[in-house]
Amino acid sequence: MTQAANPTSSSELRDIVRDQLQLLLEQKNYEGAKMLLVPVPPVDIAEAIQGLSRPMQMLAFRLLSKSEAIAVYEYLDSDVQQSLLEEFRDQEAIDIVESMAPDDRANLFDEMPANLVRRVLAQLDPSERQATALLLGYKPDTAGRVMTPEFISVRADMTVSQAQERIRELARDKEVAYYVYVTDPVKRLLGTVSLRDLILASPDQRVEDVMERDVIFARADVDQEEVARLIQRYDLLALPIVDQEGILLGVVTVDDVIDILEEEATEDIYAIGGVRAEGESYFDSGFWSILKRRVPWLLVLVVTNIATVFIMSQYEEVLDSVVELAFFTPLLIDTGGNIGAQSSTVLIRGLSTDELRNKKPARVILRELFAGAALGIVLAVLVLGIAMVFVGKVEIGLTVGLSLIAIAALAATVGTLLPYLFHKMGFDPAFMASPFITTVADILGILIYLNIAKLLLNIG
Amino acid sequence: MTQAANPTSSSELRDIVRDQLQLLLEQKNYEGAKMLLVPVPPVDIAEAIQGLSRPMQMLAFRLLSKSEAIAVYEYLDSDVQQSLLEEFRDQEAIDIVESMAPDDRANLFDEMPANLVRRVLAQLDPSERQATALLLGYKPDTAGRVMTPEFISVRADMTVSQAQERIRELARDKEVAYYVYVTDPVKRLLGTVSLRDLILASPDQRVEDVMERDVIFARADVDQEEVARLIQRYDLLALPIVDQEGILLGVVTVDDVIDILEEEATEDIYAIGGVRAEGESYFDSGFWSILKRRVPWLLVLVVTNIATVFIMSQYEEVLDSVVELAFFTPLLIDTGGNIGAQSSTVLIRGLSTDELRNKKPARVILRELFAGAALGIVLAVLVLGIAMVFVGKVEIGLTVGLSLIAIAALAATVGTLLPYLFHKMGFDPAFMASPFITTVADILGILIYLNIAKLLLNIG
Structure with missing residues (x-):
């Protein structure tokens, strides 16, 4: 070594x-x-x-x-x-x-x-x-595109020793030989046999007697992510890829799967961070390409955020009469944004990793709503204290505290609901990740805050 | 099938x-x-x-x-x-x-x-x-903990056919037989031989003549993530695990690696979303455990956010004399937060996937600084327009626009610098992810904004 x-x-x-x-x-x-x-x-x-x-x-x-x-x-x-x-x-x-x-x-x-x-x-x-x-x-990111057409196949009616002989001839050229595929005369996939099974079988048995008939396979037009999930779920070393007629076209191997899953995780992470993920590594790309990856989301967010400016300008008289209210906007919207980000992050990851397949959306959303409210209550107590220290007015403290509870519950709900909706409509739920959720939570949060203030402080 | x-x-x-x-x-x-x-x-x-x-x-x-x-x-x-x-x-x-x-x-x-x-x-x-x-x-999450001690080893001085015979005997009991490991009499790892090579070799060759001597291996006390990266990098099916003396203890197989990398990606994603990732699936855990995973970060963020309340209360006379300034705080801090989140997200992912190994930190940070400033300029033009529409005062528009450029450059720098620093100090850089970066960017952003306002609007 x-x-x-x-x-x-x-x-x-x-x-x-x-x-x-x-x-x-x-x-x-x-x-x-x-x-x-x-x-x-x-x-x-x-x-x-x-x-x-x-x-x-x-x-x-x-x-x-x-x-x-x-x-x-x-x-x-x-x-x-x-x-x-x-x-x-x-x-x-x-x-x-x-x-x-x-x-x-x-x-x-x-x-x-x-x-x-x-x-x-x-x-x-x-x-x-x-x-x-x-x-x-095949389209990029499909099974057909990531498969290798170099695999070893043997006919079902060969003996184990004939099969071994054929493998010995073929294996020198082929990229991989984790499994040997068994086909009929028109190359339709019938089963697999592992090298291990061939070693363990006696030489004069027929291949069809030692092969495994329950093969997990995928069609060539299936998304590469689905291929990766199958290999992961069934702990395979390679997955055979077939066409509509079941004819064996190639295999996707486990080392490709690791890269596919890693790429996919990077895409999710980038989406959660508001960065577009396509193409080469972020750190290898040029300055302009970096800007091009980051500007689209920032523009969407700034434009959406205009709503906050608009809302606050509509409530000018509230802010004018109690200027202390402005002190708490960053704290409130940050906290709402953070709670919304937590909810959307776990949801998006759950959708990617198939964890949510057996969960009822209504139940998941409702649980987030309650979790958000509970988190809001915990934080409201803390924020009430802060408000008392900095402005010393109970009404303002109560306004901030109550707003926080409502904002927290709403942010958690929105953070769960929007990615779910996007997923149901067939879009990538990662578009409804933290940056956008934060912005939506902010707009709703400011509306809630200023209305509660108006009510509790008897303004206007 | x-x-x-x-x-x-x-x-x-x-x-x-x-x-x-x-x-x-x-x-x-x-x-x-x-x-x-x-x-x-x-x-x-x-x-x-x-x-x-x-x-x-x-x-x-x-x-x-x-x-x-x-x-x-x-x-x-x-x-x-x-x-x-x-x-x-x-x-x-x-x-x-x-x-x-x-x-x-x-x-x-x-x-x-x-x-x-x-x-x-x-x-x-x-x-x-x-x-x-x-x-x-072995500690959880080390190579020793995820390895399986069930592997097949043969002695270097056996013939290929003796080795095949031994494998035939042993393979029935063993979980995996992707590679066969070659050891000396005290079980020190000398090399590997694949089943494929054993099939291809002639029966009377010695194992030591067909084995591969350049083995990639890992010590049992190494982190599981490093094991996963080795298997990924070298496209292996299994990695042998040895103790300090080089004695073969077990193997980690590629199917475990997929799960390790997925777990690790989930940890990063949750950290970026401000949720603790340990233990069972988020969606399977109880209501209290959900709160326990989410409260710690929220508390840290709220407490840090007190600084925004404090700063704004110190600038009360600025906000009091030009209440329109308050309209733009959500937009400014959200945008700063988003730019900081973008930078910290790509950096944290880059550190996880080893992409940054050959990059000079100073260069990466500087590039982010310039990218942040460039993004700030693009957005400032847009925001200047918005300001003119809603308040119609050039000075306020300029204040908001200039602040945005400064905030954007700063947020990108902080978003890169803090995860790097954490990484260098041996902590998990994911702690310096979006939620915390957003909060830091907000505090600095408000300070910049109110000071630029004071200067440009001649207040106080």
Whole structure:
């Protein structure tokens, strides 16, 4: 075992590799750089290369053996992949692209200019071209797009030893061989058999006698998230993907699922933070793209927030006669916003992770309403005390306290109701996340506050 | 293949199974209920049982065959596991608990009352007791706690066919056999060999000649999140866990990793929403436990928010002389809060997913500062217009617009700086998420706003 395998220091070792690589390349010590990279896993080499300047990247990439270059290339970010591809000689480009797994290749093509895609695609080996075109035929984020058409299938009527022989021949080329799929003569999926079961079976049994017939599978047009949930739920290593006729097209493997679920969690988190999540990493994107991701929500929120300005200007006489009321607006609307944010956050996450599938919406909403009111009561006592200290008037304290209870109950309800409604209408409930909920809670909160004030303080 | 495998309708089929099960049990049609459950995967049976009332749960569970009962039991929520366990006859309880995977068992014991744990533990088979005690010896959320001590290892000097023979013997008992681990005579980890490689190798080769020596592994005391990241990064199916001496203790499998990463994402999301995430699902927890999860943050936020009341009361003469200023406080602090929330959200997610490992904090913070200012300028133009419409005074419009730019830049900076600082100090950066950032941005925002007002409007 290499030292690099020690996880508590592996990230530090990765940094050392990157710095050393840079240094060796600057000193034109190419042999040294080559030696440095030999024991390093491809994903770490890719990261080290990404840390270099563009010309250095090409230099480092050329130091790798052909098989290593292919492995490393798949881990590079697509902008680095593209810039390398443009600098390759034609044959070199074809070799690399041809050796990529079809799903990784489809991903690369997605981000490449169309004319470059056409040029490269035209030069691919017909079978590789067909595999890629198959994937590119499905919408992004569907099972068909993330599957790999490279899997091992055997016929149901083979013996275990024939199947083992076939696997031995095929496995060298295939990306994965976690399961072996059993099909009929027209390639319809009949069952699966694991390598483990094949090892455990006696050689002269028939495949159909050892295969598992209850297969969990998905159709190619299903959303990738559903594929991920199936693999997670049933603890699978890979999920077979079929067309309408049940013909086996490919498999989605568990390592892709981890990335899909992570991407999805990032999307939810960004939505809750009011940032658009599409495309590359936020931290790798340019300044303008950052603004473009953040401005849309901010504009929606500012425009919605005009309502608060309007409402407060309508109650000018209330604020004018008791200016102390203004002191408490930030506290009240922040607290309402926070309670609404709590409710919408747990609801949105619950909808994503399928936790809410067996819960009745009416019950969930009602419980949030009561929870909000209860939280409001706890906080109202505290705020009443604060009000007494700062303004010393019981009526103002009561106004603030009562408003807080009403605002809290309302914010929790709105924070649950709106994401649910959005979900029911087929939209992404994450659009009804904290930023928007906070704004809605603020508008309603100010309306409640100023009306309670008017009533209790006998104004107007 | 069963119909239940159709993913587009599998969730509906799950609901049908649950409803049917309830109906059949109510009609005391136990044979029918038994038949209904035969083709259903254990995880779905567990879900259906969980939807029943407590007495019904026991009834349904007794309908299962012993091996099925064991498989289903592992998927039940721990409160259902416990309530069933209490009703089992002693021997029955021991049988079930003894057949659980040691990591699932350790999880169950975590949530059981200590005296029940002692009683059950005392009656376990010595080897199972030892396996459980080993896991319970590690802190929750460490590699040692989530690993399973059931793995297959072979000696480096065996031949491939001896190894295959050993695997055939052992694989029946073991939870997983994705990889086979190669050890020396004192059980120190030397390498791995995949089942696939064993099939591909010729029978008389030595294991040490076909094994992979560069093994990625983790120490048992390492955080489970780090284990998950290693498996994700290197696309592994399982990660071997060793002690300080390199002795192989167990493996963490990829299906656990999916759950670990999902749990971790939920924790981050809840933190961003200001809700504590520990323990069972939010939607399954009782009313008091919900309040207990939400009150702490709300109290912190309200207490911090007292500063806004204090500041505004100090500027009473400003608000008193130009009451229109109060109209804009909600809009200004909401916008500042939203920009701060955006920054802190992307930063916290970036720290969780390791995206920020190669970025210089100073650069990231500076970029956020500029992005915040740029966003502030865009929004200021809009808000200036709003101000002119509602109050028609240029000075107030300018005050609001300038304040917004300053608040936006500041909020973005604070939203980046505070989570970074927390991270550097070794705390969870998620504590510096939206709710707290919003409050800090509000306090600073009001201070900026009222001071700019004082200056531009010549008050006091």
